[in-house]
Amino acid sequence: MTREEAEALARADILAPLRAAFDLPAGVCYLDGNSLGAPPRAALARLRDLSEREWRVGLVRAWNDAGWIDLPMRAGARIARLIGAGPDEVVIADNVSANLFKLGGALLAAKPGRALAVAADEFPTDQYVLDGLAGISGARLVRLAPGEDPPAGAVFVKSLVHYRTAAVADMAAEERAAAQRGTDVIWDLSHATGVIVVDAAAAGARFAVGCGYKYLNGGPGAPAFIYVRGDEASALRQPLSGWMGSAAPFDFSSAYEPAPGVRRFASGTPPILSLAALDAALSLFEGVDLRATEAKARRLGDIFLAAGTAAGLSPILVEGRRGGHVAFRHPDGFAIVQALITRGVIGDFRAPDIMRFGFSPLYLSYTDVWSAGEVLRDVMTSAVWRDPKFAARGAVT
């Protein structure tokens, strides 16, 4: 692709106006929105207002007067639209790990004796959480080899978009298979929400968790969400039973009575500052068609894949749909990512040898990514990354 072709795509980009909703730093091409999204101006403004007016002036009254108490369901409704759920089927709470634990624990309790299942190459944290859940509940944890099916009746945790390859699973096909096996699938939508089309209702998906700080741009450590289909929620009891998930949080009765619906998956007091930033960030998605974000992310990724391949890198290619990031393998991937960062192109490295680059379609332009591809080619052909200063570990990116 030439610069002129990229510029033509940029002119035709219906998502281009959204870039003005972000205040990106100069000299940076940010290809790590799949790890931590850039801040929307609306989120920064909301944080100022929340901290300097609602908290400072409203004090404890703001729980009612500013509606903090309803934020978990209100922001949840905004996410619901992005995943094909009903507005009262999603609640924001805790982080992905805790939500996975709660949902998995609730499903184990509903049918005693069932196993937990997860692919052996699934996102490591999800595996860690299932390990802990297996330990406390006594359930068996089955790690699946590639292509292996979960055992009948199991609670099966699966990412919709794989964290390394960005391959998109076929949600509807998985749900059909699950119905046959009597398994329940908990979808991890962390790398999917806000970038690709997700239609839980159409696919028959009943349970999901997901992250607020990647393509949703909710801020570092933004709280996570839980989706439970309406017909399932009120039959489930989750183990992390805190006051925010109780039917009447201000009754101060000793016996826990879960709230109706998905709100019972809330637990303790949510981090309001982080939650409000997420809520404001979600406002950017109003009116956004996720078919457009998915198509743009795909095209941006293709441009960068082509540049890297031309520079001699080995891309990880996927068949069918792809999420918002692409990846290359290289034994010196860490050093290459560091060298790119010094040139203003921010991606990330995932041990042992994966370089990932994410294409957040709300704030990246076709020309940004075309230019980043040129930087990648230059870094690879000049071999600047062989400078020993780039090999020092300890960085998080």
Next chain:
Amino acid sequence: MTREEAEALARADILAPLRAAFDLPAGVCYLDGNSLGAPPRAALARLRDLSEREWRVGLVRAWNDAGWIDLPMRAGARIARLIGAGPDEVVIADNVSANLFKLGGALLAAKPGRALAVAADEFPTDQYVLDGLAGISGARLVRLAPGEDPPAGAVFVKSLVHYRTAAVADMAAEERAAAQRGTDVIWDLSHATGVIVVDAAAAGARFAVGCGYKYLNGGPGAPAFIYVRGDEASALRQPLSGWMGSAAPFDFSSAYEPAPGVRRFASGTPPILSLAALDAALSLFEGVDLRATEAKARRLGDIFLAAGTAAGLSPILVEGRRGGHVAFRHPDGFAIVQALITRGVIGDFRAPDIMRFGFSPLYLSYTDVWSAGEVLRDVMTSAVWRDPKFAARGAVT
């Protein structure tokens, strides 16, 4: 007490200079810092800097460059000093409910077959959490009648400061009794930390959780803390095993290996915006002697108790040490609290009939509280609270 006497106390108050660290709204006497602390200017400034510089400009790099990755232990060390713990014995994570679940679950796993125990009048959320923990682990939950001892070998959850009465338990005596019974005490320090002297090491306390948004002024829903004594931490496995509690979060190995020490009680990604506000709020406690805060809170509470008693209210009195709040019982307590709020005196109501007033010693003066006592007397003698508009429920305060 006369106004002149209150003014004399205010002049002699060694904590008075700390008031300038807060930017309290005009016309308000805030007696609900035991529910949600007022914002320190340092916390508001830190939020601006974190959101508008670290997040906006640093983007994902800020995890390392701005030290976000170390915040849970760094802020934990600040809390450690306030509870008599070592700097590496406290980590910030999640909320009190989740932390209680994790610590309780770890102690159950360490000695299978033991029961959970809690007083039947303990803080309701703590009871809810133990209910859920009992359900998933199969442990028996024993609710104790007044004066009843926990069963031998149990995991016993107890607030150091009772949420209604503010009575302070004798930590050292409880720990001696626990040693005899073979029980482990998990202390809930939520209503104690930052206002009264807590010396976990001297008392022999080994396990505790606590809240960041009350007397620590960390902001609405600020994350909570876990204390585990150094000699105990590395022998425990907690059930909510997420990547932030793993030994090497960026190795991306499939097997969970817990971090050494208390950091293994971290779970998923922490809410950095909320965590940073808490960290900044904690900076106010540097150099503060908690004997001074405890004595001042006691004296402030005594002034308000005297005013309420003179106005005909029934105080809940405690023998021995008292935490930072006082309480009255009144069948129309809800309406009285609402009437006080319209007069600028903010307290809270706890069902069914408790009015609570907290005395945060960092930002309240003796003259503030003396004046609030006058307002209380006026509200009670004028019976303004009988206006039906004050009886409408639904408010949170």
